[in-house]
Amino acid sequence: MSIDLGVTGDFHVHLRDGKMMELIAPTVREGGVSIAYIMPNLVPPITTIDRVVQYKNELQALAPKTTFLMTLYLSKELTPELIHEAAKLKAIAGVKCYPAGVTTNSSAGVDPNDFSDFYPIFKALEEENLVLNLHGEKPSTDKDGEEIHVLNAEPEFLPALKKLHSDFPNLKIVLEHCTTKAAIDTINEINQDNKGPIKVAASITAHHLSLIVDNWAGNPINFCKPVAKLPQDRKALVAAATSGNPWFFFGSDSAPHPLHAKQVHVGVCAGVYTQALAIPYIAQVFDKQGKLDKLKGFVSDFGKQFYEIKEEDLVSKDHTILVRKEQQVPDVVSQGDLKVAPFKAGEKLDFSIEWKSIN
């Protein structure tokens, strides 16, 4: 058995910088992914054109056959002029919005209770047909009567998403790494009666198709933000990913951390590293549902359609071929002293990938 998945894309990727970048950037292709949409939450975050261009060049040198789509980090340092300039230079595909404090390197983020300071930026993005990528969680608070915690942080964010869409109906928005049935339902509702191009889409990770709260309780390797939720949420995510609805596509949110940052009794870093086996992880889930026929849409077609990626934007037109060939997930991925534990470390997967050269 083999399936030609065409030119695949992962529309939510953390490749970090420095030694971690050197270790991880090449694993995008190892995982069967051709196009990688790169997150800007370095330290400090990427907020200038110079820096995003430099970062892309560094990544390209490490992974010459991967097509990198770049983003800026939404913050007060961005201006509408900068967005227009970045669009003209084709330096970015979108801007990533992190609510302050919700995940790794998000301390420079924004207050999702009031986006109005950023409306000029959103207007510029809308005008340029660039994408707004939302980390859709409200920050935790125990303020009486409006308690936000890791389990309701995403549902409580959804009204802000709907308001943004209503205020900027032509702005392309992605609700990143959905984890709840509530989020899936909202994205379906928004798209239900839409006859035109998709304006509000959602990305879904590999790990959230497999995990629930029990899996990260006591297993920091599976701890990420947003946290994996309940069985009914996972079921809704799997149904959405395998639905063939083009407003759901793959974004791994693969987020490597050094192993020692996972092996601590306080302050475990949030993030699951899935990059090196991205497509096999997902194939496993689709196969279990008897939905391998829907895999190409999810990991290849729908993301490219939403981002309007053209043939000439690709640095390689190679196809990813999924083959039913067992492989074992390594316990760690490492280079020198740097070790990263991959998702499902030590477990067996039923699928592998091969590359088909297209010239």
Added chain:
Amino acid sequence: MSIDLGVTGDFHVHLRDGKMMELIAPTVREGGVSIAYIMPNLVPPITTIDRVVQYKNELQALAPKTTFLMTLYLSKELTPELIHEAAKLKAIAGVKCYPAGVTTNSSAGVDPNDFSDFYPIFKALEEENLVLNLHGEKPSTDKDGEEIHVLNAEPEFLPALKKLHSDFPNLKIVLEHCTTKAAIDTINEINQDNKGPIKVAASITAHHLSLIVDNWAGNPINFCKPVAKLPQDRKALVAAATSGNPWFFFGSDSAPHPLHAKQVHVGVCAGVYTQALAIPYIAQVFDKQGKLDKLKGFVSDFGKQFYEIKEEDLVSKDHTILVRKEQQVPDVVSQGDLKVAPFKAGEKLDFSIEWKSIN
């Protein structure tokens, strides 16, 4: 400011064995606790009179001024004859029931979906006026339509508690370490119209009065079973503990693990170690509620009433005196190579305890 708390009790204590026991047993008294109700989940579990007597002797040698109440581990090795014999010898105060697989050293436990195999044991306990201590969680399952996970495991157990009470109306039962509003509501309902002695009580830990899901997400030091739940659950626990209702009393479920067993990326041991500062942790919560006047009932009177502890059962009649005197929680408690991280490691507490000798 000082409050005489009388002869205090902690009605849910893990003291382990071997080197851990040597380190932890003396900290019962350090934490301001006079009476300790000891859990039997050693490896292998304690299921014989010889072993429980031997274990008590070991503990008593390490902590001569602590009154130890002992338990057996509910399993197929127990018989009604053994219960009657243990009662005659005053070797135990109760029997602890662990659903199989829900927490540390519970693999020898029972199936809470069907307690009927153990009805002869429960009948013997009822006849002897001994206590059944329940770890009130259903084991996790993703069976379609009846998904049990760490967040609903306790609420889903409550019907089994009600059935037990209905089948053995004179059996004294404790729902241990309540973590949900649902559990608190159930215990209140059962006791609401009761005019006689309390038959169904609940213990509440120190850490569950402070924690919610956000606090153990990414912090293995705070990971325990049952897991801490939502803000509304914590609020219900604090209200119950400070209510003055005598069917709620203190059981710390203090559960030490070697630090290295908390600093892993998979398979973190479940348990929070609170023993050495048990009373100060709780005083902190009661004080914040302006309910220090209810503290003696919770940590001293109600547990002793329920267990019908008499003066002559006490190895020491010393009183615990709570004083408002700041202290810092150490980063670790250690002896040689063995290190344990205490709850709120490195934080400041407003209270300390002193002992008042009573002869």
